[in-house]
Amino acid sequence: MTELLVGTKKGLFVLEGEPGAAFAVKARAFAGEPVEYAMRDPRSGRLLASVTSPFYGPKIWHADDPAGDWQQAEGVALPEGGDAALERIWVIVAGADDGTLYAGGDPGVLFASRDGGATWELNRALWEHPTRPSWQPGGGGLCLHSIVPWPGEPGRLALGISAVGVWLTDDGGETWRHGNGGLAARYLPEEAPANTFDLCVHCMHRSPRRPERLFLQFHGGVYRSDDAGESWTAIGDELPSDFGFPLTLDPADPDSAYVIPLASDQDRVTPGGRVRVYETRDAGATWTPRGDGLPGEHAYLTVLRQAFDRAGEGEALELYFGATSGDVFGSGDAGATWFTAASRLPPVYSVRTA
């Protein structure tokens, strides 16, 4: 049985099912509220959800039972009396050591929790980084959306921030440096300095069996790093479009990645009305379209950056993604064939397996 936590414009939906057939809605929480992201901590089983009320601002909530009582986490705020307010929490990720969780948000901020998500603390080094006055938001805000721990090395993290590029730490967040070598922004003038950090990263993941390898979906471009995010190589030339948002990979295969191309920056729907996931098994040298069972015509879907995830690995790899149309699609055979897991949900913001 696979559990999907689907964050939508109108609440959290907890789906359960087996690959190949429609999933059932087992619980709904935060009815009517935008749930940007929800995850289940695999170590504790605790659920965490990011909810941004248009009236009352962004909060993180936690619960053991999605249909039970949710508790508001403490400390999810910027320093009082400043000139900025927290706009949104984009992502929550389990750290490499027990009990640690990270949350990323707008305006380009990182929070850490050492107690499983009940209390959070702002990462001051990133908040007070001397380059921050020059940071520019992307269209979705100044969003810290990708947090990539290094298995077995809690001090090492990579972050993706739109539009401030890749950030790396080796000391648990005491200091931060850029990891932007090789990223090329087509939306900047040719005269832009080579060391610019106006870089719109859309999504980033690490291959757990080869942690120095990362894959990145950029605002125009798909990239691979073989040196832990210090430098990047473009690998998207074979795709029908290298614009898109989400990305995932097969943990068993460091040469694997999956992306869902959208037509272009100006036309953020599946190209040609066909929904296709593209898979590489040779680190981006070639890409194979995977669409057996996905809508093949008249389907102009938008898949957001947090709306694609996986469960299992290798031949048992399951893939799931949701669209703002309210559809959720799944594959139980690593993308070879697909089925509709749910339809007619509210617009899907995030999909996470548990």
Next chain:
Amino acid sequence: MAVVKLRGPLKQLAGGRSEHPLHGATIGELLRALERDQPALSGWILDERGTIRRHINVFVNGEYGRQDTPVEPDDRIDVLPAISGG
């Protein structure tokens, strides 16, 4: 003392109590006093800057007010989510 009236989730966070008599010379002062009195409301009406959230409306005796609107001891202050949509 002026009385701050809450509804919905704000009332629930304030211990289920709707009416909160408080001292303050302006709406901003009253709302900060309310947060001190009801810490669970922190971050729900005022953001980290101490500013009333964009989609929260505050009324003094039925008239729309702002952060610096003066408040008299007998005034009634309603805190309501803004109407959204069409």
